[in-house]
Amino acid sequence: MNQLPVVFSTITLILLLSACGGNSAPTADSSGTPPKSMLEDPNSYDPRRGEGKFTAEMLNLSNQLDATMVASGETIQGVKCAACHKLTEERLVGPGWKGVTTRRNPEWIMNFITNPDPMIEKDPEVRAQLELCLVRMPNQNLTDAEARDVLEFMRKNDGVK
């Protein structure tokens, strides 16, 4: 894919964006209604936090891993994530997970995996990823607790003890 001419990618991206939302059409999120974010000021997007219900205060991560959550997160990862994401840095359908918890804030990760569609529209780095991957990350309907377990597993994958 990376041999493809940039022109092609760009055209595809434009097609994608116009087909999937752009500035005026509603996003096909799972509720079937235009996301609230479409009505808000586009400049209010915070690229460090992402968009969704999670904030740094809510997460309040400990320095130590919770082994039960890690185990649960690994199982969920096998069912809902592994088809597209390797645990190394290598890109499959989407980017590899190695280092993700150092590249992104935990609340950004939590928001992105529970609320991907609005963030694919707004987050500059996600948009850049989409240009590379060409597949919108699906909403895998993770519960809040499942997302938190996945985050714990990502932390373990990045070397947190």
Added chain:
Amino acid sequence: MKNSIIKLTFAGLFIAALLGGCKPKNMSTAVSGDMAAKAYVAPGQYDEYYNFVSGGFSGQMSVYGLPSGRLLRVIPVFSVDPEKGWGYSEETKPMLNTSHGFVPWDDLHHTEMSQTNGEIDGRWVFGNGNNTPRVARIDLTTFRTTEIIELPNSGGNHSSPFITENTEYVVAGTRFSVPADNANGDVPINTYKQNFKGHISFISVDKDNGEMDLAFQIQCPGVNFDLSHAGKGKSHGWFFFSCYNTEQANSLLEVNASQKDKDFIMAVNWKKAEEYIKAGKGKNVPVSYAHNTWDEKTHTAKSEIKKEVLVLDSKELQDICYMIPCPKSPHGCDVDPTGEYIVGSGKLAALIPVFSFDKLQNAIATKTFDGEYEGIPVIKYEAALHGEVQKPGLGPLHTEFDGKGNAYTSFFVSSEVVKWNIKDLTVLDRVPTYYSIGHLCIPGGDSKKPSAKYLIAYNKITKDRYLPTGPELAQSAQLFDISGDKMQMILDFPTIGEPHYAQACPAALIRDKQVKIFKIAENMHPYVSKGETETGVTRDGNKVHVKMSSIRSHFAPDNIEGVKMGDEVYFHITNLEQDWDVPHGFSIKGANNAELLIMPGETTTLKWVPDRVGIFPMYCTDFCSALHQEMQGYVRVSPAGSKVPLSWSLGKNGPDPVQ
């Protein structure tokens, strides 16, 4: 012109009607002003009603939005549907099993939505199979057929699947009487009168999960049971069946079953039947029929052949059945929202008789009878009659109600809908239909609480209504606004198959309880792959089981080798997506069945028997992402006895490095 009810005499009337004053006006005069705006639903907006329309000889049920007339879905029911893999996937094949084996088609005539306290509750919709007698239940959280039950002792399940006011029972009356299944059926056809019986079936419905059970049958005289409706309110506990061919003809029915001035509406006291069953008066009779159920946890159907049915004899047991004389081969048999009035539509009659439930009860109490028909008391016509609508039109078929004291009857021969007042029997309005209406529908129009904003006419003849498409045309339906005193046509829309009866309900009853995905964690399919690590290929003799997953945009595994001639390959595909509206498809070259269409979180199986050695591509058939065209794979088929080992992979390009 598809229904056998049409008679030669009838055709004469039809021509006369067309030539006479009943000729429908042309479209430009029939539609006026801002009528079209009433059917307009702006892009992105939802319709106000769901409309569940029988697909007739397509065997399926279609779902339209009203008032737009937009087709929302075709639910496969009794006929195979390669588009959805219905009847082709291993999981769905048992749904179409019968005592005759796998039957890939039927003729779905009527739809009926489940009710609680006589009101549509939006839980299930039932459909009848007319040819190989069956009743199906569709779950309205998934819009899928989840149960089909076959009916023994029956031929042509037409007066079905009408229900009681709390969905206690779905009924099914045989249109073609036949010898009972356990009797010797090898008899001369002209011994109809001695040997042929008409069975009506009462199927109980579990009030929590909807599961059907053939509770009992009533053996009745050999006639043609045509349509039916349950009593409601004061008449709850009774069921009414129209019947024709009380002449008991077995040939040239269009003449020989039209001899008598009156046939019957049979009133059945099903509460009394329940008492007789409790008292042990039923007989268990050996039969064979299929009961097919869909399990949403395993995403798989099972078919069970049942061997016995409880039968009550209408001749032996008094007080269950009564015959009400009804003019000229009654077709529709409709009960008004109060439960007091029963409208019979003699399809060859030039009047509509309306019977009174109170008068019927009185006639029974005072034994105001006019002899017997095959052991069943015949009520004196006038004793049960509320009155007759005089000269309403020609060829009345069916009646629906608006809950405001009015009835709306379809007239095939004079091609119109006539609105009339139930109490005083006066005609209030009439509108032409295009052309020759059969059934009609008002949302909730056969329930205690109609939502009478619209009326839909389902027509039997299309002719020039749409751009022509050769000799075969789409069927034609028309939508009328009935909110005012006068009915006004606001839309024409084409329909699939041949619509017969249809039902509709406010969208709010159904819209917000839709299943959007199947949770992968709850998937109990024996070959589920919960993640790519669980995928793989195993051999069991000549059976090769491929556990495969799909997610945007690849299958795992996507390269399979070691399949040999003589093998049967089962692709068990799990869609790992957990997002709404992301099905994946699956197909493989040369598969002599169909594709699979796998919903998020579901596992579905395609059987494939390779017929030649070579490389076989497989691919995703449902556009899923920008890389959908990349969602493909290969299966290598080697000769029988080949030493190529069974292997599978994903992402392994090029040959293995030499060790």
